[in-house]
Amino acid sequence: MTALLQPVGIDVEGVDLAFGATQVLRNVSLSVHPGEFFAFLGPSGCGKTTLLRLIAGFNVAQKGRVLIGGRDVTALPPWRRDVGMVFQSYALWPHMSVARNVAFGLEERRLPRSEVAGRVDEALDLVGLRHLKDRKPSQLSGGQQQRVALARTIAVRPQVLLLDEPLSNLDAKMRVEVRRELRELQQRLKLTTIFVTHDQEEANTICDRIAVMSEGIVQQVGAPMDLYDRPANLFVAGFLGTANFLEEGGRKVMVRPQNVQLGAEAATGAFMISGAIVHREFQGATMRYVLETERGPLIVDEPYDPGRSPYAVGSQVNAAIRPERLVAVA
């Protein structure tokens, strides 16, 4: 887009939300920085979509506030909020052409006809679909529909962009391609964006920061690597990748499978554990072993080396963990 808006932040303050007797969000507070690509990540039913819809104005909280660019929008209806939302189902209106879909929001803003046409083209150019502007949504592939939905939203130059599982209806290959495009577009527009997903890989690869949610509670907020290396609790540790949990000196600690060395001599200061290999899984780049130890099962990933024969199931091995790799979790 030609004119870049000053990016704005989003603040959610102390939100409680229930549908009937079901408490969906519990005292949720978080801040999305201006221009940031932010993710709500969690399993289904964790409240992430509800929180997104709350920001868009489709859900009403019993308690708490939502601020966009410092302005309290809690009492505003969806059509006064100026937040762009891309729906999981895309929600392209089947009775309108691609161009009419994209023009809709501009028409609602009473822009002069000439300007509408120009901005429709501009938005469709941005997603590379100007040549399909006269098609009906039913004549587009899933990926194209997704791009039209995005163009329709950014055509109105919203203050912030909300994406509700935008990749979930695409096939695996398409998903990788589109998520890269999303990231590029977001960088180019400098648009504060929230992305809802249950897929930690998606969130990790394109987002600046992630809020991990479970049972209506924000468990932890941080950059992808921080969350992976220093999860605040069992849920975050387990949800972002594979984790081993051990008792060490009366506290619970976590270690990632790739941070365990097999067959090592007892090293000074290292945490040693021994056990029998009960499973072996070849995963391509890594070989995964599951050990049965006196402290419970232990998952270990070793880089796969074709020049070395792997441990056999049933063999006894020693495992070493460097103390700095042990992370205390709540």
Next chain:
Amino acid sequence: MSGSAFPVQGAGRGIASPGLALLALLIGLFLAAFLVIPVVTVIFVAFQPKGSTGFTLINFVDFFSTDLFRRSFWNSAYVSLMSVVIASLLALPLAYYTTRFEFRGAALVQTLGVIPLIMPPFAGAVAMQLLFGRNGTVNLLLDDWFGFKVPFMEGLNGVIFVEAVHYFPFILVNLSTSLRNIDRAMEEAAQNLGCSGFRLFRRIVFPLAMPGYVAGASLVFIKVFDDLATPLLLNVKDMLAPQAYLRITSVGLADPMGYVISVVLIVASLLAMWLSTLALRGKDYATVQRGGGGTVKRPLRGIDRVLAYGAITVVLVLVLAPHVGLFLLSIATIWSFAPLPDGYTAAHYARVLSESGQYITNTLIYAGLAGLIDVVIGSAIAYLVLRTGMPAGRWLDYVATAALAVPGVVLGIGFLRTYFGVTLPSGQSLAAFWGMIVLALAIRRLPYALRACMAAMQQISVSLEEAAQNLGATRSRTVRRIVMPLMLSGVAAGFVTSFATAAVELSATMMLVQTQSDAPLAYGLYVFMQSPAGRGAGAALGVIAVVIVGLSTYVSNRLVERDMAARSEAKE
């Protein structure tokens, strides 16, 4: 119709066995004898010079040069169109408010909205006359209080009013379904882009609900265009269906005008169906939508709330008026030139039950047999289409569905013309045999029963049948042990619907009833209503009809609900 849209499922694909071929042949013969040949005969006769053979258009020239027929044609068209307009005005607020807003009693409103359908429209007509006629309750009160009257029931107005109140549920049901099926994200996306209120309705909601609306509206148009008994009871004779009836019954079977009118009726039905298909082309929106949830209901506030409850109260009063009127009439001693009856009595019911038990028995037998024929043929066609892929199955589906375009009057005339010359061993004409009434009813209701059977079979996953065959069950044993039990409640619902609507059907029946002792309830009701003295008894018979149909509808709904509940349990 949508016949071609069904993919053939399952292992049986493309396999034709002698047994299945015989089944298809028998159904084909049945449809040929009681649908195709009678209708073709009617069309044929319309193009023949009176009393001889050959091809001529003279009958049509006669038709269009006769003042009465031209007027009848325009009256029928005008009444049908206006009925659609009024019915839309009744249905729209009900459908919109109950599907889009948190609404006290939304379920009640939707249920009450369907109530008119459980009464034959002509039964309602007399009651409406008493309530809204020139000297009916409403006008007497208006005259008393404000000194003027409203001609609700004068001439064509009366037909429009009665038909609109009777048939608007077709629009209500179809429109509500459409509205409910719209992915809620469709509306939220518009709100997100700054659209709300009436603009949201005009730009997004209504266009998306259009398919349901058009389907309902064209159905109303066709039903009104073909209706015979309502105009006759309101003493409106210059419309097409009544003219066809009067020509055949008073001038005779040889008079070509009845046939010409029949052809005009068929063409009008086909035209309405064709136009609605055209309007709906490429608008099968349901397939584009995915994910997302159903509708979110919004709270109703302020002026909206007043408007909503106001509109709904008016509609509900209108909807219940014929029923209340009919009930009052059935227990009234004398009711004329007064807002309410002069006194009350149970004598009409006593009279009906002692004199007219035959009508009720006949109705139960006729409608029961017709319903049974319908579900047997419907299930068989559904199986041929969905499970064997035999081209014959598809053709049977088309032909059976084509009965939708055949008005009852036309079918009646066709039966008379085709089978009048055939005599039974008893010496009676075949056309006068009561069994013909059953067959006419069965043909008339077959399209609806067929859809119900198709739906029931489509819900059965083919893998269930394949599993049975994999374990050694033959095709016929699979049908008996797996398909039939699973289809049962769906088919039962189809039976009840056929039964209930056949019980109050009059247009084909009117042509075919030859003796009083063979007459069904609807016919008896019509006869009673002809004389002022018989009105009370007629109304009592009408109330009994309403109760029968109402109970059947209730049973059918319960069957469908139970079936759905069982299915969702099975999934979990």
